[in-house]
Amino acid sequence: MDKIANTLLLAVTLVASGVAAFACDVPGGGDGILRPAGERTPVQEAARQLGEGLHDNAAIERLDPDLFDAVLRAADDAEADGVDLRITSGWRSRAHQERLYEEALVTYGSAEEASRWVASPESSAHVTGDAVDIGPTDGAIWMGQHGAAYGLCQTFANEIWHFELMTTPGGRCPRMLPDGSAER
Ligand SMILES: [Zn+2]
Structure with missing residues (x-):
């Protein structure tokens, strides 16, 4: 192979691997379009905004893709209504959920009271990537009113921020x- 072909091949490989690495950042990011490394697809950009303030990318990456899609569409429509809607918590590791539960045990003093507010790692839909917490409060209220249009339902009466995919759109x-x- 001559030198130019080699250089071209290297360049294509670099761009492709850059895109591949980035496409892993969010579900649905890989639309098959080659872009320069670092340039986001519209879905990736939307995901970045949705999860702004989250410390861990995995909180978004490991969500059920259908759940993620539904929240993305809802956030779009909320924005059209002038309402800011973000994911404040998504997927959590078992270890993270365990820590939250331990903290709740201390705060609430009994397993019975703690489990009203924080699920154990065994029962949390966050651990399986099947739940999102929505904020700020206006965003959560908007989702409570409109979520069913996307299949998203408030699961618990005492948590206006917690939504799961529980019905068809x-x-x-x-x-x-x-x-x-x-x-x-
Ligand atoms: Zn939650």
């Missing part, structure tokens, strides 16, 4: 559970 959300300690 435009369907009816199931009755809310009183809090996280209730049997599903």
